[in-house]
Amino acid sequence: MFVWLTQFILFRLAFGMALLLSTDLLASKQLALNSQTADFPVVSYCVDPDWLPYEAIRNNQHVGMSFDYMTYIGVLAEINFSLIKTESWSETLDKLKNGECQVASMLNRSPEREKYLLFTRPFFVGANVLVSNVDQPFLQGYENIGEQVLGTVANYRQAEYIKNYYPNIKLKLVDTELAGLKSLASGDIDLFVGSLLSINAQIQKSGFSNLRIAGIAEPQDILGMGVANGDQVLLKKLDTAIAQLPEWVHVDIYKQWNNVRVIDEIDPRYIFGGIGVFICLIIIGIWWQLIIRRYNGKLVAKNSQLQALQNELVEKNRRLEFMSMRDPLTSMFNRHFMQDRVEQEKQVSLRTNVPLCLILIDIDYFKAVNDQHGHVVGDLVLQEIATIVCSTIRDMDVAARWGGEEFIVLCPNSNLDDAIKLANRLKDAVSGFDFNTVGHLTCSFGVAQHYAKESFVEWFDRADKALYTAKDTGRNTIIAAK
Structure with a gap:
């Protein structure tokens, strides 16, 4: 226990003062660490041994972004994490399936993994990219791959996703991302798909100067922790700890591990x-x-x-x-991100039996704004509406620009009454704001609570109908869907 405490203090000494000053909760736990660590329960965990900068095992030690996150999460959740070393990602998954590892430190949710793991809320989002060894037009997803051979790592979420949704793609599975990039560089495959940060790190380290990013791959990495053996108590502790992480922790970890340097080593x-x-x-x-x-x-x-x-x-x-x-005009989350996030929160809602609501927002008479003042003023209005929405919603809510003058807010752990109260605050904030050039504007709102086994399309359609009812009944109105 003393060794673990020493590692923690040495690893974050430079940020110790910021830790004590940034949040009272982290400060109180850090001050109590010396006396309480010995009483913390030990939880075993496994990592991907070769997935830098996200995580890896080097010199028998866990390194990478997930180690930094688990250092903070362990303090907040009052847990002593104990690493179980593995030689491959496949071995890690096997140990999670048989319960030898209680926790997976950093991974994506997938239908196959949900059979034997519970998932915490995500704490890191990253893009996946397609990599090529030739110049070609930028690829918008998997639809334009055609007859090219695509490589990816076996047992990664991307392999499962492609087999389920793009079965006609010629897919070649490899053991590691490095092996995939070597196959790509030698011409054995035409494209390779992997996580942007880890692909970038491998290219910098191994000197694949002929490789280039050829497109964005769906879906993006939405990384959290996995809990084995159906341990709801442990899941709740980890979820609570993740929710308490201050923003500077995320920024600090990202900056540290995204800064890839060229290191001249003697071969x-x-x-x-x-x-x-x-x-x-x-x-x-x-x-x-x-x-x-x-x-x-x-x-x-x-x-x-x-x-x-x-x-x-x-x-x-x-x-x-x-x-x-991100939406390029307002810098809010975009439709693609929101669709992924909705599916995650639906699973959490169904598993934990907590309510989940949607709020659709549409600017009243926005066409008149564009017609009378021009699209430049219209764009400024959209940006100001986005600022109002993001500053009014709660920390647990997620807001996005859905398209045109329409916005959407996802409200986890909220029933219909909670969502209507939030919609009222948004309505008042918009109607009370003095927009530059335009003056005062209003918005109409449609609110809908998710029903069990209801698809997102059906749920969204109910909220959308409620929104148009609000439009038809005079605007600047909130209508709850039945």
Whole structure:
């Protein structure tokens, strides 16, 4: 227990003062850690041993983003995590199935995994990308792959997703992302799909200068923890701890592990080459020195190319991550992200028997705004509405721009009365706001609570009908769906 505490203090010493000042809850638990850690229950967990920067096992130690998250979560949940080492992701899944590992540190939810795992709320979202070894038009998902051979890692969520929804794709499974990128570089496959951050790290580390991002792959990574053996008590503790993580923790971890650096290391082969060079210098003298200078010039040029590639990839990754889940005009979450999030919250609602509601919002007479003042003013109104919605909803709610002048708010753990109260606050906030150039505007609202076994389309349709009823009954009105 003392070793675990020492590792924790050394690992986060630089952020200790921020931890004590950022939130009273984390501060009180940190101050009590010395006396309470010995009494914390031990929970075994497994990781993917080769998935950096998300997680890995190096020198028999757990490293990566998931280690940093579990350090904080363990303190907040009052748990001592104990790593069970595995040699592969397949072995990790087997240990979770037989209950030898109680927790998976960082993974996606999928229908197959839901058979033997419960899932916490997610704490990290990342994009998946398609990688190619040739120049080709940017691919918008899997529909345009055609007859090309696509590689992905066996037992990863992407493999399960492609088999279920795109069975006609020619799919080749590999053991690791590194093996997949090597197959792509050698021409054994035409495309490879994987997580953006880990693909970026592998390309930087292994020097695949001929590989390039060719498109965004669905669905994006929405990563949380998995709990084995149906342990609802442990699931609740972890969910509570994750919800209490302050925003600076997420930002700190992301910055630390997204900053991939080029590291110049001496390959052992160059040592033997150096011996050969030394012998040749003795034999052929100045002639060999000229060859060495030429060779060194090539190395400098290659290193400069690698640095330029890194800078290009980092910038592309930033743009792709934003594009994958954000609306470019309002910076709110987009429809694609919201559809994924709704499916997650539906599963949580059904499993825990807590209510779940949708609020649809439509700006009244928005067409008149565009007609009278122009689309530039209309765009400013949309941005101001987005700011009002995001600043009025609760921390647990999720808001997105659905399209045009329509917005959507997902309300977890909320019944119809709770959602109507929130809709009233939103209605008052909009109607009381003085919009630049336009003046005062109003919105109409449709509210619907999710019914068990109801599809998202059916649920959304009820909320949409309630919204149009609000439009037909005078606008600036809230209508609850039946």
